[in-house]
Amino acid sequence: MPTELSVGLVEPHGDATNPGIGVVAPFDFALDRELWRWAPDDVSLYLTRLPFFTTPVTVEMAVAVGDRRALRRATRDVLTPQPGVVTFACTSGSFVGGTQGEYVLRRTMLEAGAPAVSTTSGALAEALRVLGVHRLAIATPYIAAVTARLVRYLREHDVETVSSEGLGLLGNIWRVTYGEVVEIVTAADRPDADALFISCTNLPTYDVIEPLEQALGKPVLTANQVTMWAALRAIGRSAVGGGRLLAATGRLSAA
Structure with missing residues (x-):
């Protein structure tokens, strides 16, 4: 029988029925x-x-x-x-x-x-399929050669990159600020883009997704x-x- 203390507590880890x-x-x-x-x-x-x-x-x-x-x-x-x-x-x-x-x-x-x-990247391809996105604008922290590989990958999934903007960084990507993220995404947007993607798991994006979607009027996906x-x-x-x-x-x- 649960004690008064245990009622409403959330277990802090996964288990067989709720895996991590x-x-x-x-x-x-x-x-x-x-x-x-x-x-x-x-x-x-x-x-x-x-x-x-x-x-x-x-x-x-x-x-x-x-x-x-x-x-x-x-x-x-x-x-x-x-x-x-x-x-x-x-x-x-x-x-x-x-x-x-x-x-x-x-x-x-x-x-x-x-x-x-x-x-x-597999998750990105699936998310684009779910949303019906075929024309994508991308914002990346990468140099041009790395961004070009992303464009090629998207093409293999029948997604056209209509524009791309890169920061040209060779390291310390996690130090990029929310303000810099917003700036590069805004620069990457095009009217013919169905959605935008912000690449790199080392780029902070959690708090800017909804404001960007409201400002741009389209889905914004992040790594x-x-x-x-x-x-x-x-x-x-x-x-x-x-x-x-x-x-x-x-x-x-x-x-």
Whole structure:
């Protein structure tokens, strides 16, 4: 029989009926709190980071972050608390190899023992499909060569990039401010864009999504948003937060 103290308390971790989420992140990921903000109070995130190496944020770094051996080991490490899904929380690392490369990442995690898997770029493709987006504007912190790989990945999913703006950063992306994010997204927007995407899980975006959507009149998707949206869907849960993506999928779930 529950005590007076226990009534209304929320368990602080997942269990067999309410599993948590295993998160494999790059070594430089600095926005753990962003991911937690999307999670319901009773869903835990079990984070592990890939090995550190000193490389600027280039195409070569994106390829290195997606190294299969490191990803396999990280996946096995994060399985100890028995998450219901493991997600690879890195945008560039999951789009740099195109759709085939993203598939290989998911297969690697499954082969390592993950019960279900997702990646940031795979989640983006699914979110665009759900919203019916075919023409996209993108804002990134990357140099042009990395942004070009994202454009190519989107093309493989039959999504046209109508415009793109990049900050040209080679590191310390997590230091970008909300003001800089708003500025680059506004610059990237075009009337013919169905939606906007803010790339990179190391870019802070949680609090600017709804204001940007209201100002621009269209969906605004972000890397951490779609990452958590997809991972939570995999365990039968919904993300906590705003934005047209969550509203749209909420309506679908209720139908």
